[in-house]
Amino acid sequence: MEFIFECARSGLGSQEKERFPVNTHNVHFSPAMEQKFRIPEVNPSDMIVIxxxxxxxxxxIPKNSGLLNKFSDSIKLGKSCxxxxxYVTFTTxxxxxxxxxxxxxxxxxxxxLYLENKIxxxxxxxxxLYQQYHLNSQAQKISDENFEKLKEAKSILDTNYVNAPSLKELSKQIYLNEYALKKEFKICFGTTIKQYVISLRMKYAMDLIKEGEHSITDIAHKCGYKGLVQFSTAFKKFYGKPPTSLSRLI
Known part of the structure; x- marks a missing residue:
């Protein structure tokens, strides 16, 4: 991943010199890549390469996640992509x-762990952002009316993930049947409703752990889990480590 604030890049081999506008980014894969970065001496420059x-x-990003199948497939085949x-402009x-x-x-x-979470x-x-630029053929079949309802559903989950509505309740709130909601939400946003809620809860849990002012039991309840075991299992599956191992590091 490259995030360019003020930079000119020149590639090696067959690549020609390129200039990119400031505050832009992209994601690349190459099985073997060599690059040179030419930084202007007179202008302040900043660049992040991950x-x-x-x-x-x-x-x-698990192989079976369904996110960007074409991009991930190229990676698995060892093809540069x-x-x-x-390069596209930063979002807020x-x-x-x-x-x-x-x-x-x-x-x-x-x-x-913090940096992996941020990456x-x-x-x-x-x-x-890619999905906003390039809706796949399935998403293009979604009606404008349903698309607006799906955005409303996502907005509801963004603000109510701790006490997230059930599929049935969410369906009633946006006036879209459960089958269409479940299927088309995944098409539009690249994840299931359940996994989307879990990701929001886990990010909130990490923020609470970093504050260092809450017990793991309290964090579990604040994130919408009824029991500590259920929360710890979800946390370990998402981050690869139990929450107790991180709280001791604060």
Missing amino acids: ILSLELYFRL SLFDS WIQSVLNDIDKCNYVGELKR QELLLLHFD
């Missing part, structure tokens, strides 16, 4: 995550 191994990429045809959310990474003061295991968040933001 390099991921295949193992880490597919741990953050880019997420976007050209991407800028916010980059600032979090830049200001990270954690050390050791907590720093590693995963960046990937998801990229994928969300």
Whole structure:
């Protein structure tokens, strides 16, 4: 992933010199890539490049997740590819995550987990942006009316994920039948309703852990889980470690 604030890049080999506008980004994969970055001497320059191994990429974005099948398939086949045809402008959310990474003061295991979480968040933001630019053929079949209802459903979950409505309740709120809601939500947003709610809860849980002022039991309840075991299982599945191991590092 490359995030360019002020930079000119020249590639090696057959690549020709390219210039990119400021405040742009893209995601690339190459099995063997060598690059040179030419930084102007007279202008303040800043650039963030995040390099991921295949193992880490597919741990953050599982192979069976359904997100960006075409991009992930190219990676699995070892074919060079880019997420976007050209560099695209930062969103407010991407800028916010980059600032979090830049200001990270954690050390050791907590720093590693925090940065992996932020990188995963960046990937998801990229994928969300990609889906806005390139709706697949299935999404193009969704009516404008249903698309607006699906955005409303996502907005409801964004603000009520702690006490998220059931599929039946959400269906009634947006006046869309359960089958269409379940199927078309995944098409539009690249994840199931259940997994989307879990991701929101887990991000909230991590924020509470970082505050260092709450017990794990309290965090479980604040995130909408009735029991500690249920919360710990979900947390470990999402982050790869139980919440208790992180709370001791605060």
